[in-house]
Amino acid sequence: xxxxxxxxxxxxxxxxxxxxxxxxxxxxxxxxxxxxxxxxxxxxxxxxxxxxxxxxxxxxxxxxxxxxxxxxxxxxxxxxxxxxxxxxxxxxxxxxxxxxxxxxxxxxxxxxxxxxxxxxxxxxxxxxxxxxxxxxxxxxxxxxxxxxxxxxxxxxxxxxxxxxxxxxxxxxxxxxxxxxxxxxxxxxxxxxxxxxxxxxxxxxxxxxxxxxxxxxxxxxxxxxxxxxxxxxxxxxxxxxxxxxxxxxxxxxxxxxxxxxxxxxxxxxxxxxxxxxxxxxxxxxxxxxxxxxxxxxxxxxxxxxxxxxxxxxxxxxxxxxxxxxxxxxxxxxxxxxxxxxxx
Numbered sequence: 483x484x485x486x487x488x489x490x491x492x493x494x495x496x497x498x499x500x501x502x503x504x505x506x507x508x509x510x511x512x513x514x515x516x517x518x519x520x521x522x523x524x525x526x527x528x529x530x531x532x533x534x535x536x537x538x539x540x541x542x543x544x545x546x547x548x549x550x551x552x553x554x555x556x557x558x559x560x561x562x563x564x565x566x567x568x569x570x571x572x573x574x575x576x577x578x579x580x581x582x583x584x585x586x587x588x589x590x591x592x593x594x595x596x597x598x599x600x601x602x603x604x605x606x607x608x609x610x611x612x613x614x615x616x617x618x619x620x621x622x623x624x625x626x627x628x629x630x631x632x633x634x635x636x637x638x639x640x641x642x643x644x645x646x647x648x649x650x651x652x653x654x655x656x657x658x659x660x661x662x663x664x665x666x667x668x669x670x671x672x673x674x675x676x677x678x679x680x681x682x683x684x685x686x687x688x689x690x691x692x693x694x695x696x697x698x699x700x701x702x703x704x705x706x707x708x709x710x711x712x713x714x715x716x717x718x719x720x721x722x723x724x725x726x727x728x729x730x731x732x733x734x735x736x737x738x739x740x741x742x743x744x745x746x747x748x749x750x751x752x753x754x755x756x757x758x759x760x761x762x763x764x765x766x767x768x769x770x771x772x773x774x775x776x777x778x779x780x781x782x783x784x785x786x787x788x789x790x791x792x793x794x795x796x797x798x799x800x801x802x803x804x805x806x807x808x809x810x811x812x813x814x815x816x817x818x819x820x821x822x823x824x
Contacts, residue, residue, distance in 0.1 A: 485528075485566040488536035495538025496792055498773045500700030503672045505615075505646060507575065507774040510764070510789055511541035513704060515548050517780040518555035528562050533782035535567070535574075537789045543675075543702075543776055544609075545579035545620055546601045552584055556608035564610060574615075578605045579650060581620025593623030593631035602643050616673060617644035619660075622652050632663040639669045648673035650704075654693040661697045671699050678703035678772070680712060680748065680763055680809055691771045703767045704776040711741060712763040714749065740810075747808045751801060755794055760784075764791035766805065 488494075497506040512534045518527050531542070548555035556578065567574065580601035583591040591597065602617055617638050619631050635647040647669050649660055661671040674694055678685050682705070685691055694701050707713055745759070752762035764775045768791070777788045797805075 485532055487532075487570070491536050491538045493538075494536075494789065495540075497538075500673055500702075500773050501694065502698030503646065503670070503700065505575070505672060505700070507541050507700070507702065508539050509768060509774055509792055510537075510539055511543055511702060511774045511776045512539050512785065513543040513776045513778050514555045514559055515543075515545070515704075516778045518558050519549040519551070520554045521550065522780075524558060524561060527558050528566055529782050530779050530785060531559070531562050532566060533785045534779075535570075537785065539785070539789070540573060541575040541577070541774065543577045543704075544605070545582070545618075546584050546605050547582045553604070553608055556605055560609040560611070571611075576609070576611065576614050577616035577618065577648070578602070578609070578614050579618035579620035579648075580605070581618075581623070581650070593619055593621075593626045593634070595630050595634040595637070598631065598634035599638060599643075602638050606643065613642055614644050616646045616648050618648040618650050618673075618675060619652075620650050622649075622656050628656070628659055629663055632660050633667065636664060636667040636669040646672040648675060650675040651677065654688050654690050657690065657693055657699070658697070661699060671697065673700045673702060675702050675704055675776070677705045678767055679706050679708045680766055680805060681708045683809065695771050700773045701771060702774040702776050703772045706764050706767040706775045706777065707760055708763075711745065712748070713758075713760045714745070716742065716745070744808045744810070748805065751804050751808075755801070757791070757794055758787060760787060761791040761794075764788055765795040766797070768792075768795050769797055 496509045498509060499505070500507050512531070517530070542559065544556050544559060546553065546556065580598050581591065581593060584601060589596050589600070598619070605614065606612065617635065619635060623631055638644050639647050647664060649657065649671065652660060652674065657674060664671045676685050676690060691701060710716065748762070749759045752759045755762055757765070764777065767775045779785045779788070
């Protein structure tokens, strides 16, 4: 049957302006990093996307290397756009990125002009689109002049391949430099996408949120659930089929008894707030200067549960202090390849 979106979808979601731009983002966005590779059926992916849109999630976030294999997420979402979301393009905000390893040879990763523009063109073909709304430099490239990477973003916007320019996982110093270069070129830095959650607070130590506010750049936080660690999934060890079981982006050694004790304590705070732990973790990320929390999902019900975070985004001083008391003594800085990046 043909998909018909929920008529009340925009009543179910809150939207916030992204920095000083005119771009409005839903408070919850859907990332297609996990669960959108060739190891999952197209119908399962479509069900997740339809549930998201029915709840007012208009922003779908991708990257060239999302899969597996690389490119698979974009190809799948391109098919969903054609099959289920035909005629809805102007109601959607679609983002993609380039920066990580994508194809063999010296031109298949990082931040050169050659790679960035070629990657954007490949992404558009997989998605079946003339343009994406946001295109990001996925990571800082210490081997390429920042002027070249930002010049590529400027060209991508000016050529109509993207409407807005963004960066991901840049620290405050590099963010200020990138924003200055783009401002000189006449293309504003509209959005930054850092990892941020209760267990990973590098943006606080780095002062990134304050930097973005001063620049007028919006923030969208990825991994608000710390790859599932801020759910009840790992309270009793590592379940089969979980990300930690695959020992990929979430390594097995991160699932420790200490983590379990902290998560159990956080869950008690969430229950007292009338929320699931996941909902509280998302609400916590949204409590300050973050426009949107970028969630992942392997089932439609996870999308619905995440949207429930918006029912209670206020925290008392006592709740925040209790959450702080349960964070790790030395939280991890993820996606940090060098001091030049994050």
